[in-house]
Amino acid sequence: MRRRTLLLAASALALPTLARAQAPLTVFAAASLQDALRALEPAWRAAAPGNPPLRFSFAASSALARQIEQGAPADLFLSADEPWMDYVAQRGLILPETRTSSLGNALVLVAPADSPQPPLALGRGTDLAALLGPQGRLATGDPAHVPVGLYAKAALEWMGQWATLAPRIARADSVRAALLLVERGEAPLGIVYLTDAKLSQGVKLLGTFPAESHPPVTYPFALTKRAEGNAPARALLAFLSGPASIETWRRFGFAVAQP
Template sequence: MRRRHLATLALGLVPGLPLAPAATHAQGIADRPLTLFAAASLQDALRALEPAWRAAAPGNRPLRFSFAASSSLARQIEQGAPADLFLSADEPWMDYLAERKLILPETRVSPLGNALALIAPADSPAAPLALGRGTDLAALLGAQGRLAVGDPAHVPVGLYARAALTWMGQWEALQPRLARAESVRAGLLLVERGEAPLGIVYATDAAASQKVKRLGIFPAESHPPVSYPFAVTTRAAQDPAARALLAWLAGPPAAAAWQRFGFTVRAP
């Protein structure tokens, strides 16, 4: 009996508890949901896509989402947050993780595009307009109004907005009047609540809300193309399900859903 007790302790087992089969690393991976760190602008489409993913094959695992600005998510991944896939709203933040060897470069794809929109509260008297170099956004804001936008210091929509306002020759005048938000959805909320008379968001976010109206689309030449790169993280390097999910999200099965939510689906 003494020898049996010592053998049990040597194996790291607790006396009195039944012995269980050893769980392999692969089994541990297969038991957990796949975690997606995704740009805030993707949340409606991804939540709608999850049931289709689960139904696509019997073994497809549930999805867990973390939505925020791409900059915030990239830094969380850098600090060790457990993401299997990173879905960014711009290329530079994917580059940030690539430079730190935190994504698998061979999995990186950029399947989606978007447009940049100027919005106002739904009950605003502002009328739709063609945005161009001569558009006076300061006049549209009024004497005290602020322009809601993701923080141009790091949030992708804010970086696109800064480029567009610079192209229009209005960045210097409008910079002090920005209501800087932590993500595109936070900026949208400021306009929905009437706390800002105007905002700059993605066209898909404008379409998702009944509390705002779209006044115009910024010309494509006014800013870098809005691009959504996706990649598997190094954490999921040994998890084939992560690669399968990425291929599914970036491929034909998901294309119609992305388009339904207003995204541009790029040819592979």
């Protein structure tokens, strides 16, 4: 009887530890990362016994940063640009020593898949207003806060066309929402990331904006302050930014910096 009591007591003590080990990790990630992260999740679960499941929240980096600021329970923040990671860092909401930027992307111009517009070399002389036609709108993220829109604004300023095109922008709340506007034919052109364009059957790639036309598209990852002391969260960050994930990131079109 005494042995049974001891066994039951030991089991009761083990249950909280097991529950903690299996508690999901919450990952706040830029919308453009969602397909690659979904593909990486099974590899993460298989990488080591006891690796916890993942709970994802995908949106524009700006929206996610503000949610973290308001107390949303994220363990990792994966941003689509440096300024929004700076935003949370300046408020003491991440562990700065964990910040890493190993992924890159390209900014591209797309059109609906059935568009007659042929591919073109984008440069300062490319007349995007003429390509849009008299009523067409240019879909991209809202340049006021969505990273892809901020990159797009920089590229259009470099081309000398921002003042002309700003009133004609269809401002989406994420890069995926902008892509959807083009897929549906609601916008004849869109500015999105190369990775999103490659995944879509509903758009065609018209051209890539020159690298000098906008700040580098990089993806900083970091643990949030909430994850301090959370060993599985730290292991997940190492997994996502390390060699085990490189081939998957590349398969989805991301540029990966060598460690």
